[in-house]
Each structure stands twice: as C-alpha cells, then as structure tokens.
Amino acid sequence: MKSSKVIATGELFNAVASVFNFIVSDLIGGAFTWSATKIWSILVAGAIFAFNFNWNIPDEDLEARFKQAEIAWYGQLGSAIGTSLGWLACGIVPSLLIMSFNEAMGSQILLSVGEEAYEEMISELSLLINMGVRNKCNQLMAEMFIGFRWLIKNAANGLEPDTALGGIATKVFQSFPKLKESAKSWGDKGSKPWVLSQKIEEYIESLPIEQKYQEFFEELLDSFGDSCIEAGYVVAGGIDEFLANQSVAQAIKQQPNTVVITPNRLAPNQKLILHGTTEQLKQSITAALANYQIVDGKDIGIDLGMPLIERAHKQISEYVITLFLKSKQKPPYGRDAKQHQIKLNSANKLKFTDFDKVIRALGGGGKDGNLGYMYGRFFGRAQMSDGSTLELWCDTSENVKTRIEAIAELSEATIQTLNITEEIKDYQRKKIEGLSKDIYRVYPWKVEVIRKTKVYDDYGKSFNDTTGNLKSTKQGYYDHSYPYTLELWQGQEPANWDAAMAELTKLIPLPNPI
Numbered sequence: 001m002k003s004s005k006v007i008a009t010g011e012l013f014n015a016v017a018s019v020f021n022f023i024v025s026d027l028i029g030g031a032f033t034w035s036a037t038k039i040w041s042i043l044v045a046g047a048i049f050a051f052n053f054n055w056n057i058p059d060e061d062l063e064a065r066f067k068q069a070e071i072a073w074y075g076q077l078g079s080a081i082g083t084s085l086g087w088l089a090c091g092i093v094p095s096l097l098i099m100s101f102n103e104a105m106g107s108q109i110l111l112s113v114g115e116e117a118y119e120e121m122i123s124e125l126s127l128l129i130n131m132g133v134r135n136k137c138n139q140l141m142a143e144m145f146i147g148f149r150w151l152i153k154n155a156a157n158g159l160e161p162d163t164a165l166g167g168i169a170t171k172v173f174q175s176f177p178k179l180k181e182s183a184k185s186w187g188d189k190g191s192k193p194w195v196l197s198q199k200i201e202e203y204i205e206s207l208p209i210e211q212k213y214q215e216f217f218e219e220l221l222d223s224f225g226d227s228c229i230e231a232g233y234v235v236a237g238g239i240d241e242f243l244a245n246q247s248v249a250q251a252i253k254q255q256p257n258t259v260v261i262t263p264n265r266l267a268p269n270q271k272l273i274l275h276g277t278t279e280q281l282k283q284s285i286t287a288a289l290a291n292y293q294i295v296d297g298k299d300i301g302i303d304l305g306m307p308l309i310e311r312a313h314k315q316i317s318e319y320v321i322t323l324f325l326k327s328k329q330k331p332p333y334g335r336d337a338k339q340h341q342i343k344l345n346s347a348n349k350l351k352f353t354d355f356d357k358v359i360r361a362l363g364g365g366g367k368d369g370n371l372g373y374m375y376g377r378f379f380g381r382a383q384m385s386d387g388s389t390l391e392l393w394c395d396t397s398e399n400v401k402t403r404i405e406a407i408a409e410l411s412e413a414t415i416q417t418l419n420i421t422e423e424i425k426d427y428q429r430k431k432i433e434g435l436s437k438d439i440y441r442v443y444p445w446k447v448e449v450i451r452k453t454k455v456y457d458d459y460g461k462s463f464n465d466t467t468g469n470l471k472s473t474k475q476g477y478y479d480h481s482y483p484y485t486l487e488l489w490q491g492q493e494p495a496n497w498d499a500a501m502a503e504l505t506k507l508i509p510l511p512n513p514i
Contacts, residue, residue: 036236036243044229056194058187062142065432069135072428076131080124087117104265149187156183201335215332222335247279257281263292319347320450321410323362323488325442329370330489340375340442345388346413352449353501355493361406362444362488370491372443373403377423377436380404386413395439397422444488451504 091113099106155169173180185191204217259281261272272288274281320343327338351357363373376395382404383389390408394400397420408415423429429436484504487494 036239037233040232040236044232051197052195054193054195056187056191058189058191059146060189062146066135066139066142068428068431069138073128073131073135075427076124076128080121080128083124084121087113087120091117107265152183153186156180156186197335211332215334218332218335259285261285261288263289318345318452319349319352320345320452321347321352322448322450323358323407324445324448325362325372325375326445326489327375327440327442329372329443338440338442339445340393342390342392342407344390344407344411345384346386346411347449348410348412349505351410352447353505355497357410358447359444359488359491361403361410363403364444364491370443370489372441374399374439375437375442376439377425378420379423380418380420382408382415382419383417384408384411384413385416386411388413390415393437444491446485446487446489449484449486449504 092110095106095110095113097106098109152169156173173183200221201218204214207214207217256276257278259274261274262268262270263272264270272292274284274288276284323342323344325340325342326333328334328336359370364371374395375393376399378394378397378400379391380394380397380400380403381389381391390404390411392400392403392407394403400420401418404418405415423437425436484500486497486500
C-alpha cells in the first residue's frame with residue numbers, strides 16, 4: 001500500500017497560492033460549467049421570453065435594445081474593475097503593510113479582508129461574464145430574427161424570389177392570402193404589438209362562454225405552466241444529484257492526501273487532521289474551520305456529556321405563513337392583476353389565527369375591509385431574531401417601516417435590524433420600460449399556513465405511529481406537515497376560518513416507542 005502524502009498548511013505563500021487557485025477555479029468553473037438545472041433554466045427563460053416578446057417589434061427598437069445592453073455591460077465592467085482595485089488598494093495592500101511590523105495582526109486582517117475581497121470580486125466578475133454571454137446570445141438571436149423577417153417580407157412584397165427558403169414562403173402565401181398581407185408590413189415602424197401571451201388571453205376572453213369559465217381556463221393555463229416549470233426543476237435537480245454522486249464515487253478512488261491544519265496560531269498544539277481526496281478536502285477544509293470557529297472558546301461539555309436517558313423528548317413546532325396580495329381588490333383577477341407575496345417565519349399561533357390581526361397587518365380591517373396598501377419602489381428588509389428576513393415593497397420609506405412592523409407583530413421573532421432602500425428610476429430603468437417599480441395599491445388575497453412538527457428519537461427505537469402521518473428520516477426525525485390556504489380578499493373572516501385554525505394548531509401527540 002502506498003503511503004499517503006502529508007501537507008502542512010499555514011505558510012503565507014501556500015495560503016496566497018490556494019486563494020488564487022480557488023479564485024481561478026471558481027470563476028472559470030462557474031462561468032463554463034453546465035448542469036441539467038442550468039439547461040432547464042435556459043429553456044424556461046426562452047419559453048417565457050417567447051410568450052412575452054413583441055414579435056412585431058420594429059428593427060429600430062431591437063437595435064436600440066442592443067445599444068442599451070452594451071452600455072449596461074460597460075457599466076458592469078467598470079463596477080468589476082473598481083471593486084477589484086478598491087479591495088486591492090484599500091484592503092490587501094494595507095494588510096500586507098501591517099504584516100511588515102506585526103505579523104500576527106497582519107495575518108488576521110489579511111485573512112478577513114481576503115475572504116470578503118474574494119466574494120466581492122468573484123460576484124462582480126461572474127456577473128460580468130454572464131451578462132456578456134447573455135447579451136451576445138440575445139444579439140445573435142435578434143439578428144437571425146431580423147434576417148428571417150427580411151426574407152419573409154421580401155417574398156410577400158415580391159421584391160426577391162423565395163430561393164433562400166426553398167419556395168416555402170411563396171406556397172404558404174398562396175394558400176393563405178391574409179397572411180401574405182400581414183407579412184408585407186411585418187415589423188414596420190408604428191405597427192401594433194403582437195405578444196403571444198396577450199393573444200392567448202384575448203382569445204379566451206373572446207370565447208362565447210360565461211365569465212366563470214373564462215376564469216377557469218385562465219387559471220388552468222397559469223397553474224399548468226407554473227407546475228411544469230417546478231416539476232422540470234425537480235427532474236433537473238435529480239439528474240444533477242445523480243451525476244454529482246457518481247463524481248464523488250469516482251473521486252473516492254483517487255489517491256488520498258492528509259492535511260494538517262493549525263487553526264489558531266496562539267494554540268499550536270491544536271490540530272485539525274483531514275484525510276481524503278483533493279475534491280473531498282476542498283469541501284471539508286472550509287467546513288472544519290467553520291466548525292472550529294463555532295465551538296472555539298465555548299464550554300459544550302454539559303450538553304455532550306449528558307446521558308441520553310436524561311434528555312427529554314421535545315416537540316418543536318414552527319409555523320410559516322405566506323401572505324399573497326393582488327393588484328385587484330377581488331376576483332376575477334385575470335392576467336393583468338399583478339401578484340406579490342410576503343413570507344413570515346416563526347409565526348405566533350395566538351396572532352396569525354386572529355383574522356382581524358392578519359387583515360390589519362396588510363392595511364385593511366374593521367369597516368374598511370380589504371383596503372390593502374400602496375406598493376412602490378421602496379424596499380425594506382428586516383433581519384429577524386430567528387435568523388430569517390422579512391421583505392416587502394411600498395411607496396414610501398415611512399410606509400415600509402409601518403408595514404414591516406405591523407406584519408412582524410404576527411411573528412414570535414422580533415426585528416433586529418431594518419434596511420430601507422429606494423429604487424431610483426434613472427439610467428437603464430428610465431430608458432427601458434418595465435425595469436422600474438410602478439406605484440399602485442395591492443390588496444390581501446389569501447394566506448397560506450404551513451406547520452412542521454419534528455420529534456427527535458433519542459433512543460434509536462422504532463415508533464408506533466397511531467396517526468399514520470409521521471415519517472422517519474435519516475436524521476432520526478419524524479416530520480409532520482399541514483398546509484392550509486384561506487382567502488382574505490373578502491375583507492371579512494371566512495366561515496371556515498376558526499375551524500381550520502383549530503385543526504391547524506391542535507396538539508399532535510408524541511409517538512410511543514415500541
């Protein structure tokens with residue numbers, strides 16, 4: 001048997017070389033690595049683009065979009081270079097200067113600055129590459145579209161023989177004279193937009209059926225599309241996971257290495273010894289150092305030394321609510337109604353079960369009923385005490401603060417910090433329609449409540465599940481979930497509200513060990 005290699009880390013040169021290697025591998029690999037999920041994302045983006053693209057857009061408007069995209073790319077290029085130079089001049093260089101007279105201090109500062117600089121630079125460069133590739137692909141497809149349309153228009157107007165298309169266009173125009181007339185002015189300046197999604201909606205609305213059936217078909221198509229996209233991501237994720245497992249199995253066959261790490265220079269006797277292949281060590285080193293920082297200087301002997309028999313079964317219940325809003329006050333909503341949602345973790349069951357508290361948190365309640373609030377370009381993100389975030393958009397910074405505080409009242413967690421930013425309608429947002437937020441009123445539509453109850457198996461025994469709903473997992477937990485969706489748009493408490501909330505919050509008995 002061959003002896004494994006031993007690599008001692010901690011030297012400055014090795015550290016710098018490792019950082020450089022990770023930067024190059026992440027940048028190149030992130031930009032040019034393909035996966036089933038990425039391919040599906042491209043297909044989904046293409047389908048959404050095809051459904052919402054104006055197929056009658058004039059050539060001049062397409063060329064204007066190319067110019068705006070090019071300007072945006074150069075702006076991102078400046079941002080990437082500026083970010084890199086800023087971290088280098090004001091972070092890396094001062095850290096190296098400090099190392100010249102205090103090595104310990106300089107090393108610690110360089111480690112902190114290096115991690116932040118790495119994340120910022122990789123993010124900017126990756127965005128730059130992705131934006132450049134996307135712009136070039138869009139431009140290529142648009143030029144092909146313009147060329148194809150030029151051939152069709154010339155054939156329709158009889159300017160050139162239909163040789164490039166093998167005479168197909170001529171035969172089609174002979175069979176469909178109206179199509180020939182439409183093709184003559186295809187893409188002319190001032191033409192009426194032709195969007196596939198709008199045409200489908202107009203077709204459904206033109207059907208000689210009652211409005212309730214029109215709403216049925218609209219929601220059927222919307223739900224079919226959403227479910228198809230979600231199912232595709234699940235399939236693609238399964239493919240990626242299978243291929244990743246195969247890659248790990250092949251990596252295990254490689255010759256292993258042993259890495260000895262000294263995480264704390266002040267405690268040279270403390271060592272982290274990791275053994276594995278190169279690919280395994282890339283992931284394990286980061287995780288090992290992170291775990292060391294978590295437990296360093298903390299007394300965890302009481303918890304780890306406690307016999308299992310003394311630990312009690314603990315039922316941990318978590319309620320997560322999602323508040324859905326529409327830009328129309330009541331159904332039928334149609335495709336024109338914009339939808340927004342707000343997710344709140346650690347919901348307090350004594351508060352979110354009160355309909356009046358929920359509807360008031362969204363700007364309604366009392367005699368006003370489903371009043372709602374104003375949506376706009378001010379964005380608020382509150383960091384909650386349970387580690388989650390609460391995010392929403394309003395028309396003013398004052399309304400953002402008021403609305404976040406009102407919704408946070410429904411949670412057991414409390415607000416730790418609140419950041420409010422404004423989306424400025426300038427530059428690209430001013431030039432390109434649809435990039436900036438409009439100001440309009442949104443109304444409560446429905447609330448979705450999800451309950452997850454976990455029971456920990458201390459003794460590793462089997463359980464007698466009397467409910468038939470408990471599920472065993474590899475971590476020794478039994479996961480019990482209840483999803484409920486209740487309507488809010490009426491502004492008044494639904495008749496089934498109390499019964500549904502009582503069922504949702506009822507006590508779930510712990511399973512008995514066999």
